Amino acid sequence: MYSEKVMEHFRNPRNMGEIPDADGVGRVGNPVCGDLMTIYIKVKDGRLEDVKFKTFGCGAAIATSSMVTEMAKGKTLEEALRISKMDVAQALGGLPPIKMHCSNLAADGLHAAIADYQKKQQSRK
Amino acid sequence: MPRRIYLDHAATTPVDPEVVQAMLPYFSERFGNASSLHRFGREAHEALEAARRSVAELIGAEEREIVFTSGGTESDNLAIKGLVLAQGKKPGGPHVVTSRVEHPAVLESCRYLESLGFQVEYLPVNREGLVDLAMLEKAISPATVLVTIQHANNEIGTVQPLEEIGEIAREKGVLFHTDAVQSVGKIPVDVKRMNVNMLSLSSHKIHGPKGVGALYVQGNLAPMPLLHGGGHEKNLRSGTENIPGIVGLGKAAELAAQRMEKDRKYLTGLRDRLIRGILEGLPKSWLNGHPTQRLPHNAHFGFAGIEGEALILGLDEKGIAASTGSACSSKKSEPSHILRALGLNDVEARGSLRLTLGRENTEEEVDYAVEAVCEVVCRLREMSPLWEEPIIKRQLT
Numbered sequence: 468m469y470s471e472k473v474m475e476h477f478r479n480p481r482n483m484g485e486i487p488d489a490d491g492v493g494r495v496g497n498p499v500c501g502d503l504m505t506i507y508i509k510v511k512d513g514r515l516e517d518v519k520f521k522t523f524g525c526g527a528a529i530a531t532s533s534m535v536t537e538m539a540k541g542k543t544l545e546e547a548l549r550i551s552k553m554d555v556a557q558a559l560g561g562l563p564p565i566k567m568h569c570s571n572l573a574a575d576g577l578h579a580a581i582a583d584y585q586k587k588q589q590s591r592k
Numbered sequence: 593m594p595r596r597i598y599l600d601h602a603a604t605t606p607v608d609p610e611v612v613q614a615m616l617p618y619f620s621e622r623f624g625n626a627s628s629l630h631r632f633g634r635e636a637h638e639a640l641e642a643a644r645r646s647v648a649e650l651i652g653a654e655e656r657e658i659v660f661t662s663g664g665t666e667s668d669n670l671a672i673k674g675l676v677l678a679q680g681k682k683p684g685g686p687h688v689v690t691s692r693v694e695h696p697a698v699l700e701s702c703r704y705l706e707s708l709g710f711q712v713e714y715l716p717v718n719r720e721g722l723v724d725l726a727m728l729e730k731a732i733s734p735a736t737v738l739v740t741i742q743h744a745n746n747e748i749g750t751v752q753p754l755e756e757i758g759e760i761a762r763e764k765g766v767l768f769h770t771d772a773v774q775s776v777g778k779i780p781v782d783v784k785r786m787n788v789n790m791l792s793l794s795s796h797k798i799h800g801p802k803g804v805g806a807l808y809v810q811g812n813l814a815p816m817p818l819l820h821g822g823g824h825e826k827n828l829r830s831g832t833e834n835i836p837g838i839v840g841l842g843k844a845a846e847l848a849a850q851r852m853e854k855d856r857k858y859l860t861g862l863r864d865r866l867i868r869g870i871l872e873g874l875p876k877s878w879l880n881g882h883p884t885q886r887l888p889h890n891a892h893f894g895f896a897g898i899e900g901e902a903l904i905l906g907l908d909e910k911g912i913a914a915s916t917g918s919a920c921s922s923k924k925s926e927p928s929h930i931l932r933a934l935g936l937n938d939v940e941a942r943g944s945l946r947l948t949l950g951r952e953n954t955e956e957e958v959d960y961a962v963e964a965v966c967e968v969v970c971r972l973r974e975m976s977p978l979w980e981e982p983i984i985k986r987q988l989t
């Protein structure tokens with residue numbers, strides 16, 4: 468049911484863990500729906516120096532989390548904000564249709580982490 | 593060759609080699625239509641009746657009370673829709689009383705009857721999955737024609753007290769159907785002793801082929817047929833009989849009867865080893881279903897902080913075939929209606945694992961599975977934002 472790429476990320480998730488002194492944290496999903504993700508970012512000179520995730524969810528939720536951290540790392544905030552759910556799914560060689568909606572939350576998580584970072588910057592000014 | 597360990601026998605079982613051997617002549621050699629008068633037909637007819645005898649014997653029924661069908665789903669549909677449609681609507685209360693933990697073949701048959709204006713009462717179960725007998729007694733009304741309650745649950749393995757349920761139905765003068773697809777061949781079933789009027793069973797759960805099953809229909813009870821046609825199976829199920837499949841079911845029933853006691857002891861031992869290993873190996877893990885009134889081959893676990901599908905995938909990577917619950921619901925993303933009926937919350941219902949054993953599994957495989965489950969659960973907990981405790985890596989003993 469899953470592509471080899473999804474299974475590979477499920478087997479060896481990249482950037483799994485927390486960033487204790489993160490500059491931004493994005494939490495999306497809801498365990499009631501079966502998926503919950505936390506994305507942590509570290510920002511330096513407008514770029515994502517580090518991105519990490521923790522995820523409760525199915526194989527697709529774990530693979531998309533892993534993939535989005537890999538895609539976002541090293542990108543500018545603007546570039547990272549342009550990463551869409553579609554991009555993540557495509558990079559994984561596609562997702563089963565029922566997983567497109569419920570478990571493809573990782574891009575939202577990334578965007579939420581960036582928004583959190585930007586809000587903190589605002590309030591610091 | 594990577595390891596392959598099959599621990600999903602509640603979904604389906606491998607066909608026993610003896611069953612395959614018994615079936616083989618009925619494809620190209622003895623291929624006759626059991627309704628034909630010539631020798632070919634008679635051969636098929638004899639095979640059909642021999643299979644009927646074996647199935648009847650397994651459940652303590654008379655031969656003439658066995659109707660062959662295409663499987664558990666059809667048997668449930670025929671029993672429930674057929675009986676209720678034949679009896680018609682009476683005013684004043686539910687027409688059918690069932691439980692909230694039935695298989696979809698039962699639940700959807702009941703919902704269909706509701707769409708026709710019949711009333712159905714879905715009884716709750718307790719935390720262990722047992723129906724409350726006092727509630728059952730209260731739910732039966734003068735309009736009730738049928739009680740349908742499963743013998744054993746396909747996800748959590750809880751075994752209902754059929755004899756007592758049958759006794760209540762008998763006292764109240766209503767008919768009693770049971771879906772015994774998961775229990776037949778695993779634990780003793782006796783339709784007379786249990787006061788059952790109709791009983792569904794399926795071949796592929798007892799090492800027989802898929803696509804064949806039976807409905808026990810007591811005496812002269814006459815549910816309305818679902819399939820109209822040439823009047824096969826006492827007019828209850830038209831269609832040229834699936835002789836190879838039915839022969840396979842007959843052989844599987846015969847083997848089940850011979851092996852049940854031995855298998856039951858063996859499987860209970862393996863099951864308890866599995867349960868002990870996993871519950872001791874992992875904190876915040878629990879057994880779903882009843883601790884003792886459960887199928888000998890079923891172990892159903894809950895794990896805090898993780899999601900079941902990821903666990904199944906992780907186990908599949910290690911060569912272990914397992915399931916979160918019923919095979920039908922593993923592709924849907926809804927938590928199982930059965931776990932919800934036990935009172936588990938959504939998160940608890942998500943982190944579930946069903947391991948169901950078969951006679952070909954070994955102790956060594958069970959030990960490997962215990963290790964694998966502990967490893968994958970720990971790995972997923974490490975990833976989970978819902979798990980905040982340190983991960984304790986179990987010391988292997």
Ligand SMILES: Cc1ncc(COP(=O)(O)O)c(C=O)c1O
Pocket residue numbers: 602603662663664665666668695697742744745746771773774794795796803804805
């Ligand atoms: C309790 C129960 N009832 C009915 C069925 C349906 O049987 P079948 O697959 O033969 O249609 C199953 C299994 O699939 C089952 O576990």
